[in-house]
Amino acid sequence: MDAPLAYRMRPTDIQDIVGQDHLVGNGKIIWRMVKAKKLSSMILYGPPGIGKTSIASAIAGSTHYAFRKLNAATDKKKDLEIVVEEAKMSGTVILLLDEVHRLDQPKQDFLLPHLESGRIVLIGATTENPYINIHPAIRSRSQIFELYPLKPEEILEAVQRALTDKEKGYGDRKVSLEEEALTHLSRATDGDVRSALNALEIAVESTDPDEDGVIRINLEILEECLQRKALTHDKDGDAHYDVISALQKSIRGSDVNASLHYLARLVIAGELEVACRRLLVTAYEDIGLGNPAGVERAVTAIQAARQLGLPEARIPLANAAVELALSPKSNTAYRSLDAAIKDIHGGKEIQIPDSIRDAHYSGAAKLNRGQGYKYPHDYPQAYVDQQYLPDGLLSSEYFHPKNTSAFEESLAKQYNYLNKLDQNK
Known part of the structure; x- marks a missing residue:
């Protein structure tokens, strides 16, 4: 029986x-380690x-180097011993240890000296936060790298490779994916390339070729294989962007019911990463100083959603959407920064005071x-009047607070108080 497509397409370089x-990009840390052949044990963590x-x-x-794969939860200490013996006989072995957060004490005690000697290069894989769930002894001997869900364009690249690779993929078969189907496949798998390749494999293997010998896969077939509906069947995908836009505008407009409706449409379509990104930008763009604690909670909820994946991800996302929609709104901070950027681009004199x-x-x-610099902490209330802005911007005021929330109102009071101190000198 042939190995699954996702397994066959696994990179060897x-x-x-x-x-x-x-x-792993050119010049990045793992790329440099591989190029120099100076490997150290590492923990890779992120969603499946x-x-x-x-x-x-x-x-x-x-x-x-030799490559072996074990599971910390299901494989026994005896399996580790076999890998270590192989390393003693043939040199360095790279050991991928899945679910490394479940490594028990006897296995860990056996493994540690071989990590220190360099015979075993451990690559621990986990979906759990290693700073919380992995034993310090393993953590201290490993570099920790966080992986992120793939972007739609990266999923698309992996799918295209599978379609054109004649040895490992479907390059020797006539497979045609409609544009809508390809777009849905790239968006609806939450950045999970394995799920995308699994769905592609089911679609190809379960679809009969037409009279020309072409396996034609349309959106409906892909929806069945993914078990997720697309937001739209229109070729341009306008509704996809319309839903994203409507979600942010509903939160901005404080309509909690509309916010939940548009979030639900993204959840049903499996657009987890899209929902996370839109809620994140909305939190900072539209709530901002109106409810800073709520923004922090939204960030935490989005992190939890990415860790959980669908369907459970809908739970923290719902919390975030409700609080953001019902929070006081403020765009003061980023609008203030945009005003400062405009002045810089406007060519005003911006030399920093000596x-x-x-x-x-x-x-x-x-x-x-x-x-002539005056250290503010040496003065009452840790404040002293001195020039910070460049000469060409001395009269510039970028921060114009609004009284849309108690927090922003407190910032406004402090801002006005400091201005009065300057004016009285």
């Missing part, structure tokens, strides 16, 4: 990994299906750097 560019096993496999393939420039190096005094 670091250059072939899709996504996780912050770790986003590349933990692929990275381990690619590291082994790129370095030509008194607050860096003065830690020898010769700074000769350049008048840091001369």
Whole structure:
């Protein structure tokens, strides 16, 4: 029996990994380790299906070290002993240990000296937060890397590879995916490339070719294989963006029922990552200083949703959407920054005053750097009037607080109080 498509498409070279560019992109940390063949044990954590096993496999393939895979929960100490014996006989072995957070004390005690000797390069994979759920002894001997759900365009790249690869994928068969089906496949798997490839495999293997020998996969077939409905059947996907826009505008408009409706449409379509990103930007863009604690809670809820995956992810997302919709609204902070950016782009004189420039190096005094600077903590209320803005911007005021919430009102009072102190001098 042929291995599953997702298994066959697993990369054997670091250059072939899709996504996780912050770790395996050219010049990034894992890429550098592989290039130098100076590997250290590591913990890879993040949601399922986003590349933990692929990275381990690619590291082994790129370095030509032996690669073995075990599960900390189900495999026994005896299985670890076999891997260690192999390392003693043939040299370094890369061990991918799935569910590493479930490694018990006897297995851990056996493994630790071999990690220290370098015979075993441990790549621990987990969906749990390693700072909380992995024993400090393993943690201290490993570098910890967080992986993120793949972006739709990265899922698309992996699917296209599977369709064109003649040895491992479907390149030797006539497979045609309608554009709508391809778009849905790239969006509806929550950044999980394994789920996307599994759905593609089911679609291809369960669809009869037409009279021309072409396996034609449309949106309806993909929806069945994914068991998730697409937001729209229109070719341009306008409704996809309409729902995202409507979600943010409903929260901004404080309509909690509409907010939940549009969030529900994203959840039903399996658009977890889209929902998370939109709630995140809405929290900072539209609530901001209106309810800073609520913004923090929204960030925590989004992190929990990404960790849980659907369907459970809908629970923290619902909490976030309700609180954001019913929170006081404020766009003061980012609008203030935009005003400052506009002045910089406008070509105004922006040389930093000498008194607050860096003065830690020898010769700074000769350049008048840091001369005349007044240390605020040496003054009553830790405040002293001195120039911070460049000369060309002395009259500029970017921060214009609104009394939309108790928090922003408190900032406004402090801002006005400090302005009065300046004016009285």
